[in-house]
Amino acid sequence: MAKALKKQVLGRGLSTILKDSKNKSKLISARKLNSILEIDVSKIDVNPFQPRSTFDKEKLDELITSIKNIGLIQPVTVKNISKNKFQLISGERRLKAFKELKIKKIPSYVRNADDNESLEMALVENIHRQDLDSIEIAISYKRLIDEIKLTQEELSLKIGKKRSTISNYLRLLKLNPIIQSGIKDGFISMGHGRAMINIDDEKMQINIYEKIISKNLSVRNTEKLIQSLKKEGSLKIQDKIQIPSNSKKNITKLEKKINKKIKVVFNKDKSGKIIIPFDSIEDLNSLNKKINE
Numbered sequence: 001m002a003k004a005l006k007k008q009v010l011g012r013g014l015s016t017i018l019k020d021s022k023n024k025s026k027l028i029s030a031r032k033l034n035s036i037l038e039i040d041v042s043k044i045d046v047n048p049f050q051p052r053s054t055f056d057k058e059k060l061d062e063l064i065t066s067i068k069n070i071g072l073i074q075p076v077t078v079k080n081i082s083k084n085k086f087q088l089i090s091g092e093r094r095l096k097a098f099k100e101l102k103i104k105k106i107p108s109y110v111r112n113a114d115d116n117e118s119l120e121m122a123l124v125e126n127i128h129r130q131d132l133d134s135i136e137i138a139i140s141y142k143r144l145i146d147e148i149k150l151t152q153e154e155l156s157l158k159i160g161k162k163r164s165t166i167s168n169y170l171r172l173l174k175l176n177p178i179i180q181s182g183i184k185d186g187f188i189s190m191g192h193g194r195a196m197i198n199i200d201d202e203k204m205q206i207n208i209y210e211k212i213i214s215k216n217l218s219v220r221n222t223e224k225l226i227q228s229l230k231k232e233g234s235l236k237i238q239d240k241i242q243i244p245s246n247s248k249k250n251i252t253k254l255e256k257k258i259n260k261k262i263k264v265v266f267n268k269d270k271s272g273k274i275i276i277p278f279d280s281i282e283d284l285n286s287l288n289k290k291i292n293e
Helices: 002-019 056-071 092-100 115-127 136-149 154-160 163-174 178-183 190-197 202-215 219-232 244-256 281-291
Strands: 036-040 078-082 085-090 103-111 263-266 273-275
Touching: 002 219, 085 092, 103 115, 136 154, 136 163, 136 178, 154 163, 163 178, 163 190, 178 202, 190 202, 190 219, 202 219, 219 273, 244 281
Parallel strands: 078 103
Antiparallel strands: 036 103, 078 085, 263 273
Protein backbone atom coordinates (compact mmCIF):
# COMPACT_ATOMS: atom_id res chain seq x y z
CA MET A 1 0.00 0.00 0.00
CA ALA A 2 2.81 2.38 0.98
CA LYS A 3 4.74 1.48 -2.17
CA ALA A 4 1.69 2.14 -4.34
CA LEU A 5 1.16 5.55 -2.74
CA LYS A 6 4.84 6.41 -3.18
CA LYS A 7 4.74 5.46 -6.85
CA GLN A 8 1.57 7.52 -7.36
CA VAL A 9 3.00 10.60 -5.66
CA LEU A 10 6.28 10.63 -7.54
CA GLY A 11 4.69 10.13 -10.91
CA ARG A 12 6.01 7.78 -13.57
CA GLY A 13 8.55 10.24 -15.01
CA LEU A 14 10.17 11.15 -11.71
CA SER A 15 10.05 7.66 -10.26
CA THR A 16 11.86 6.35 -13.35
CA ILE A 17 14.60 8.91 -12.84
CA LEU A 18 14.84 8.25 -9.13
CA LYS A 19 14.98 4.47 -9.55
CA ASP A 20 17.89 4.78 -11.95
CA SER A 21 20.85 2.93 -10.47
CA LYS A 22 23.03 6.01 -10.95
CA ASN A 23 20.99 7.89 -8.36
CA LYS A 24 21.11 5.23 -5.64
CA SER A 25 24.38 6.23 -4.00
CA LYS A 26 24.01 6.22 -0.21
CA LEU A 27 26.43 9.08 0.35
CA ILE A 28 25.02 12.50 -0.50
CA SER A 29 28.54 13.90 -0.78
CA ALA A 30 29.29 11.48 -3.59
CA ARG A 31 26.24 12.47 -5.62
CA LYS A 32 26.43 14.98 -8.44
CA LEU A 33 24.94 18.40 -7.92
CA ASN A 34 22.47 19.90 -10.39
CA SER A 35 20.59 16.59 -10.53
CA ILE A 36 17.27 15.25 -9.27
CA LEU A 37 17.54 13.22 -6.07
CA GLU A 38 15.08 11.68 -3.65
CA ILE A 39 15.85 13.37 -0.31
CA ASP A 40 14.49 12.72 3.17
CA VAL A 41 12.24 15.69 4.09
CA SER A 42 13.75 15.74 7.59
CA LYS A 43 17.11 16.64 6.07
CA ILE A 44 15.78 19.75 4.33
CA ASP A 45 15.80 23.06 6.25
CA VAL A 46 13.40 25.78 5.11
CA ASN A 47 14.75 28.75 3.19
CA PRO A 48 15.55 31.69 5.54
CA PHE A 49 15.19 34.02 2.53
CA GLN A 50 11.59 32.91 1.77
CA PRO A 51 9.77 36.10 0.64
CA ARG A 52 6.28 34.66 1.29
CA SER A 53 5.11 35.48 4.81
CA THR A 54 1.86 33.47 4.82
CA PHE A 55 0.58 30.29 3.21
CA ASP A 56 -3.06 29.93 2.22
CA LYS A 57 -4.40 26.80 3.96
CA GLU A 58 -7.04 26.18 1.28
CA LYS A 59 -4.43 26.30 -1.49
CA LEU A 60 -2.12 24.04 0.53
CA ASP A 61 -4.98 21.54 0.90
CA GLU A 62 -5.56 21.73 -2.86
CA LEU A 63 -1.88 20.97 -3.47
CA ILE A 64 -2.03 18.01 -1.08
CA THR A 65 -5.05 16.62 -2.96
CA SER A 66 -3.29 17.17 -6.29
CA ILE A 67 -0.17 15.31 -5.12
CA LYS A 68 -2.35 12.45 -3.86
CA ASN A 69 -4.17 12.16 -7.18
CA ILE A 70 -1.61 12.89 -9.89
CA GLY A 71 1.75 13.03 -8.14
CA LEU A 72 4.38 15.73 -7.77
CA ILE A 73 4.71 17.66 -11.02
CA GLN A 74 7.81 19.71 -10.14
CA PRO A 75 10.59 18.79 -7.68
CA VAL A 76 11.61 21.24 -4.97
CA THR A 77 14.93 23.04 -5.38
CA VAL A 78 17.58 22.71 -2.67
CA LYS A 79 21.26 23.33 -2.08
CA ASN A 80 23.63 21.03 -0.23
CA ILE A 81 24.89 22.83 2.91
CA SER A 82 26.69 19.92 4.60
CA LYS A 83 26.87 16.14 4.51
CA ASN A 84 23.30 14.80 4.39
CA LYS A 85 21.89 18.30 5.06
CA PHE A 86 20.10 20.57 2.59
CA GLN A 87 18.52 24.01 2.52
CA LEU A 88 15.35 24.70 0.56
CA ILE A 89 15.66 27.30 -2.21
CA SER A 90 12.12 27.05 -3.56
CA GLY A 91 9.06 24.83 -3.08
CA GLU A 92 8.13 25.33 0.58
CA ARG A 93 4.44 24.54 -0.07
CA ARG A 94 5.42 21.30 -1.83
CA LEU A 95 7.64 20.39 1.13
CA LYS A 96 4.81 21.20 3.58
CA ALA A 97 2.44 19.03 1.52
CA PHE A 98 4.81 16.05 1.67
CA LYS A 99 5.13 16.47 5.45
CA GLU A 100 1.32 16.59 5.79
CA LEU A 101 1.08 13.42 3.70
CA LYS A 102 3.79 11.83 5.90
CA ILE A 103 5.83 10.93 2.82
CA LYS A 104 9.43 10.58 3.98
CA LYS A 105 11.27 11.51 0.78
CA ILE A 106 10.69 14.22 -1.82
CA PRO A 107 12.13 14.59 -5.35
CA SER A 108 14.61 17.47 -5.20
CA TYR A 109 16.65 19.37 -7.73
CA VAL A 110 20.06 20.01 -6.09
CA ARG A 111 21.84 23.18 -7.12
CA ASN A 112 25.11 24.88 -6.38
CA ALA A 113 24.05 28.27 -5.00
CA ASP A 114 25.40 30.88 -2.60
CA ASP A 115 23.11 32.93 -0.35
CA ASN A 116 22.55 35.63 -2.97
CA GLU A 117 21.66 33.07 -5.63
CA SER A 118 19.32 31.28 -3.20
CA LEU A 119 17.59 34.56 -2.41
CA GLU A 120 17.34 35.49 -6.09
CA MET A 121 15.87 32.14 -7.10
CA ALA A 122 13.33 32.19 -4.25
CA LEU A 123 12.28 35.76 -5.01
CA VAL A 124 12.02 35.29 -8.78
CA GLU A 125 10.02 32.06 -8.37
CA ASN A 126 7.57 33.79 -6.02
CA ILE A 127 7.20 36.84 -8.26
CA HIS A 128 5.78 34.61 -10.98
CA ARG A 129 3.22 32.97 -8.69
CA GLN A 130 -0.42 33.79 -9.47
CA ASP A 131 -1.50 34.02 -5.81
CA LEU A 132 1.15 36.46 -4.59
CA ASP A 133 -0.36 39.72 -3.35
CA SER A 134 0.78 43.15 -4.59
CA ILE A 135 2.73 44.02 -1.43
CA GLU A 136 4.59 40.69 -1.44
CA ILE A 137 5.51 41.31 -5.07
CA ALA A 138 6.66 44.85 -4.24
CA ILE A 139 8.79 43.59 -1.33
CA SER A 140 10.31 40.90 -3.58
CA TYR A 141 11.19 43.52 -6.20
CA LYS A 142 12.76 45.75 -3.55
CA ARG A 143 14.82 42.92 -2.11
CA LEU A 144 16.11 41.96 -5.54
CA ILE A 145 17.12 45.57 -6.16
CA ASP A 146 18.62 46.19 -2.70
CA GLU A 147 20.15 42.82 -1.82
CA ILE A 148 21.10 41.42 -5.23
CA LYS A 149 22.19 44.92 -6.34
CA LEU A 150 20.02 45.04 -9.45
CA THR A 151 18.83 48.19 -11.19
CA GLN A 152 15.18 48.41 -12.24
CA GLU A 153 16.31 47.94 -15.85
CA GLU A 154 18.26 44.77 -14.98
CA LEU A 155 15.33 43.44 -12.95
CA SER A 156 13.00 44.16 -15.87
CA LEU A 157 15.14 42.04 -18.20
CA LYS A 158 15.56 39.27 -15.64
CA ILE A 159 11.88 38.72 -14.85
CA GLY A 160 10.32 39.82 -18.15
CA LYS A 161 8.28 42.69 -16.66
CA LYS A 162 8.15 46.29 -17.90
CA ARG A 163 10.15 48.76 -15.86
CA SER A 164 6.99 50.88 -15.40
CA THR A 165 5.24 47.82 -13.88
CA ILE A 166 8.11 47.30 -11.44
CA SER A 167 8.08 51.00 -10.53
CA ASN A 168 4.32 50.94 -9.86
CA TYR A 169 4.72 48.04 -7.43
CA LEU A 170 7.68 49.63 -5.65
CA ARG A 171 5.75 52.85 -5.11
CA LEU A 172 3.18 50.94 -3.04
CA LEU A 173 5.84 50.60 -0.32
CA LYS A 174 5.64 54.37 0.22
CA LEU A 175 2.13 53.96 1.62
CA ASN A 176 1.36 53.88 5.33
CA PRO A 177 1.89 50.31 6.68
CA ILE A 178 -1.81 50.12 7.64
CA ILE A 179 -2.75 50.70 4.00
CA GLN A 180 -0.15 48.18 2.85
CA SER A 181 -1.78 45.64 5.17
CA GLY A 182 -5.17 46.55 3.68
CA ILE A 183 -3.88 45.73 0.19
CA LYS A 184 -2.23 42.56 1.45
CA ASP A 185 -5.43 41.38 3.15
CA GLY A 186 -7.62 42.25 0.16
CA PHE A 187 -9.61 45.10 1.77
CA ILE A 188 -8.52 47.43 -1.04
CA SER A 189 -6.88 46.83 -4.41
CA MET A 190 -3.52 47.83 -5.82
CA GLY A 191 -5.41 50.45 -7.84
CA HIS A 192 -6.71 52.08 -4.65
CA GLY A 193 -3.16 52.11 -3.29
CA ARG A 194 -1.76 53.70 -6.46
CA ALA A 195 -4.37 56.46 -6.22
CA MET A 196 -3.02 57.42 -2.78
CA ILE A 197 0.71 57.13 -3.50
CA ASN A 198 1.39 60.85 -4.03
CA ILE A 199 -0.43 61.95 -0.87
CA ASP A 200 2.22 63.35 1.45
CA ASP A 201 0.19 63.41 4.66
CA GLU A 202 -0.08 59.89 6.13
CA LYS A 203 -3.05 60.89 8.30
CA MET A 204 -4.89 61.97 5.15
CA GLN A 205 -3.92 58.64 3.55
CA ILE A 206 -5.57 56.82 6.47
CA ASN A 207 -8.68 59.05 6.29
CA ILE A 208 -9.11 58.25 2.59
CA TYR A 209 -8.44 54.57 3.27
CA GLU A 210 -11.19 54.52 5.90
CA LYS A 211 -13.62 56.19 3.44
CA ILE A 212 -12.79 53.59 0.79
CA ILE A 213 -13.64 50.82 3.26
CA SER A 214 -16.75 52.40 4.81
CA LYS A 215 -18.28 53.59 1.52
CA ASN A 216 -16.98 50.69 -0.61
CA LEU A 217 -15.46 53.17 -3.09
CA SER A 218 -14.25 51.96 -6.48
CA VAL A 219 -10.79 52.96 -7.72
CA ARG A 220 -12.37 55.56 -10.01
CA ASN A 221 -14.42 57.06 -7.17
CA THR A 222 -11.33 57.09 -4.96
CA GLU A 223 -9.48 59.08 -7.65
CA LYS A 224 -12.42 61.53 -7.82
CA LEU A 225 -12.38 61.91 -4.03
CA ILE A 226 -8.66 62.70 -4.06
CA GLN A 227 -9.10 65.23 -6.87
CA SER A 228 -11.90 66.99 -4.99
CA LEU A 229 -9.81 67.16 -1.81
CA LYS A 230 -6.93 68.55 -3.83
CA LYS A 231 -9.13 71.30 -5.28
CA GLU A 232 -10.38 72.20 -1.80
CA GLY A 233 -6.77 72.65 -0.74
CA SER A 234 -7.13 70.16 2.09
CA LEU A 235 -4.80 67.69 0.46
CA LYS A 236 -1.06 68.09 0.05
CA ILE A 237 0.31 66.20 -2.94
CA GLN A 238 3.99 65.41 -3.31
CA ASP A 239 5.55 67.43 -6.12
CA LYS A 240 7.37 65.29 -8.62
CA ILE A 241 10.84 66.77 -9.17
CA GLN A 242 12.72 65.49 -12.19
CA ILE A 243 16.32 64.65 -11.28
CA PRO A 244 18.73 66.04 -13.92
CA SER A 245 20.44 63.35 -16.03
CA ASN A 246 23.96 64.48 -15.05
CA SER A 247 22.94 64.23 -11.38
CA LYS A 248 21.64 60.68 -11.97
CA LYS A 249 25.07 59.72 -13.32
CA ASN A 250 26.77 61.16 -10.23
CA ILE A 251 24.33 59.30 -7.97
CA THR A 252 25.08 56.01 -9.77
CA LYS A 253 28.81 56.70 -9.51
CA LEU A 254 28.52 57.30 -5.75
CA GLU A 255 26.44 54.13 -5.28
CA LYS A 256 29.13 52.07 -7.03
CA LYS A 257 31.86 53.64 -4.94
CA ILE A 258 30.21 52.89 -1.59
CA ASN A 259 28.38 49.73 -2.77
CA LYS A 260 25.07 51.01 -1.37
CA LYS A 261 21.72 52.08 -2.78
CA ILE A 262 21.13 55.70 -1.77
CA LYS A 263 18.03 57.91 -1.77
CA VAL A 264 18.19 61.43 -3.17
CA VAL A 265 15.43 63.98 -2.43
CA PHE A 266 15.21 67.05 -4.69
CA ASN A 267 13.25 70.17 -3.78
CA LYS A 268 11.74 72.75 -6.13
CA ASP A 269 14.64 75.16 -5.51
CA LYS A 270 17.08 72.36 -6.52
CA SER A 271 18.18 71.88 -2.91
CA GLY A 272 17.78 68.47 -1.35
CA LYS A 273 19.35 65.70 0.67
CA ILE A 274 21.11 62.36 0.24
CA ILE A 275 20.10 59.45 2.48
CA ILE A 276 22.65 56.63 2.85
CA PRO A 277 21.55 53.62 4.94
CA PHE A 278 24.02 51.70 7.14
CA ASP A 279 23.67 48.48 9.17
CA SER A 280 26.07 49.08 12.06
CA ILE A 281 28.77 51.39 13.45
CA GLU A 282 31.34 49.31 11.57
CA ASP A 283 29.36 49.75 8.36
CA LEU A 284 29.15 53.53 9.01
CA ASN A 285 32.91 53.72 9.54
CA SER A 286 33.46 51.72 6.35
CA LEU A 287 31.18 54.13 4.43
CA ASN A 288 33.05 57.12 5.80
CA LYS A 289 36.35 55.60 4.66
CA LYS A 290 35.03 54.86 1.15
CA ILE A 291 33.56 58.35 0.73
CA ASN A 292 36.82 60.02 1.77
CA GLU A 293 39.09 57.85 -0.37
